[in-house]
Amino acid sequence: MVSSIHDPRALSDAWLRAIDEAAPVLLGPHDRTGPALADEVARLSELYTRDRGALRAQSAALAARLRFFLPRDLPKIEGPLAELAWAGALPAGPRWKVLDLGAGLGTTTLGIATFAKRVGIEGLDVLAIERDPRSLDVMKHLAAKCGRGVLADETAPVTLETRELDLEPIDVRALRTPGGYSMVVLGLALNELWAAHPDPLERRSTLLARASEILADDGVVIVIEPALRESSRALQQLRDRIDASPRAPYVFAPCTRSGPCPMLEGERDWCHEELPLALPDALKTVARGAGLRWEGLSYAYLTLRKTPGRVADAWRVVGGPIESKGRTEWHACGEPGLVRIARLTRNRREGDALEGAQRGSMIAIEGEPAPGETLRTDRVRIDRRR
Ligand SMILES: C[S@@+](CC[C@H](N)C(=O)[O-])C[C@H]1O[C@@H](n2cnc3c(N)ncnc32)[C@H](O)[C@@H]1O
Structure with missing residues (x-):
């Protein structure tokens, strides 16, 4: 296999420098490094894996999110984007219009900006929706660095509009843009929506169907979820529901087959990806200190398009x-x-x-x-x- 410019890349030193510059400015006395950072990462990781109901508390752990989870998770979106590039199905440029739902600190948008630079996209026009204003402040700061300074050669520039909104009560079609979005993305956020609702599957599939209505003709909806059993299986169930519907959106990836997902038959199976990307050394030290893994980047994903067709006959x-x-x-x-x-x-x-x-x-x-x-x-x- 020949590696191409489209293949996912490990996080660069330039990104780590940009985060090092931003953290003291954004976090002030709440900034953390060394063992204090590893402790905060360990606590937040526990919350992500075992107590997802308490996730609102995550806005307090900004140092762990900015200094560890953001750089760790930023390359995840490169997996689905690299696959779209391989299949010749990336949305056309010269700019990409992106709607980032549950944007947090902007991790997914920043990953798209990094990939966009490599494939010659001139810039991103992003609308970010997030209920936590502190997260949006961090996103604004980082997005403004894209395409300049240490990130000049690393990312495409980003123009960003943010809205502090709760996604559950709104109809995302109200966020439509002329010509439609190149991408609507939900990075590690869908599982947090309607988590306490009696039928989250129905709500989430309605959200994705509406998101596909506001895409450009060649646009994509990309959902990234944690590679945990529960969130991955919930995404596979959602995929089954979308696949069974005769209307758009259509499942493009990861599935190369139609019909019910065979991994849902046994309770213990779940489908997820693993990018062969190790963490940069600085983050490895934090991961070790927090008792987390540092080899391989795992996530579950779903790529949807407005027209039928799968990633490959394979x-x-x-x-x-x-x-x-x-x-x-x-x-x-x-x-x-x-x-x-x-x-x-x-x-x-x-x-x-x-x-x-x-x-x-x-x-x-x-x-x-x-x-x-x-x-x-x-x-x-x-x-x-x-
Ligand atoms: C784990 S973070 C992921 C952030 C980012 N998208 C990423 O790729 O890492 C999930 C984000 O979804 C946001 N979120 C959860 N429920 C939401 C809701 N109902 N409306 C808006 N944002 C929500 C949270 O505030 C949080 O910032």
């Missing part, structure tokens, strides 16, 4: 590689359902299509495997698509 690797004595196993999802692929170590070859294949990779499998089948690589031909 199989998606959704599990593995799992190494056991004498063999490696992967799980792949495609039109017939889920299959296992087993490669005996003695059949491993130089330039093997499965070498380096991991969650998210796409492959072509010769023949018509049946759901649940275990395919041995000495019996089928496998080609790597991405």
Whole structure:
């Protein structure tokens, strides 16, 4: 596989410098570094994973959000964007109009600005919706740095309008823009909406359907969610509901198949991606101090478009590689359902299509495997698509 300008990149030193410049200005006495930062990160991480009902308290942990979670999560949006680029389905330029819902400190918008610079987009025009005014202040400060100073070569410039709004009672179609949005994004925010509602699925699917109505013809809705079992499965259920509807929006990715998600059949399975990006050294130290992982960036995602069509006619690797004595196993999802692929170590070859294949990779499998089948690589031909 040849790496291209479209492939996701680890966070640059320039971004870390920009955050180091901004943090003391924005946080004053609430800024934290070293062990105090690691402690705040550990506390907030606990809240994200175990007590999502108490998430309103997150606005207090601004140092952890700005100095750790923002730079850690910023490259996540590059996964779905890189995939759109690979499929030739990125929205057209020269500028992108972005609606960022539940924008927080602006992590997702800033990730888009970073990717946009690499693919030659001239700039972003962003409308950010967020209920927490302190978060929007941070976003304004960081967005104003995009395309200049230490970020001159790193990000496209961003013009930003913000609105302090609760997303639950509003109809997002009221936020429409002439020509439509290139992207409507919800970065790690959808799971927080209607969390206490009796039918969050219905509310969230209505929100996504309305969001797709205000897209440009080539626009995309991208939802990123934490790779936790609960939030990933909720996103898969949402995907099933959207996929079953005959109207827009249409599921573009990650699924390469139609019909119900086979990963929802067993309670213990969930579909998520992993970008092979390690954290920069400075963040690794904080992650270690907070007891968090620092290799690989995981998230669940859903990319929707206004017109039917999937990312590829292929199989998606959704599990593995799992190494056991004498063999490696992967799980792949495609039109017939889920299959296992087993490669005996003695059949491993130089330039093997499965070498380096991991969650998210796409492959072509010769023949018509049946759901649940275990395919041995000495019996089928496998080609790597991405
Ligand atoms: C985990 S943060 C994610 C922020 C950012 N989008 C990112 O990519 O990291 C979730 C954000 O959604 C916001 N949020 C949650 N419920 C909301 C609501 N009902 N209306 C507006 N914003 C909301 C929270 O205030 C928080 O800033």
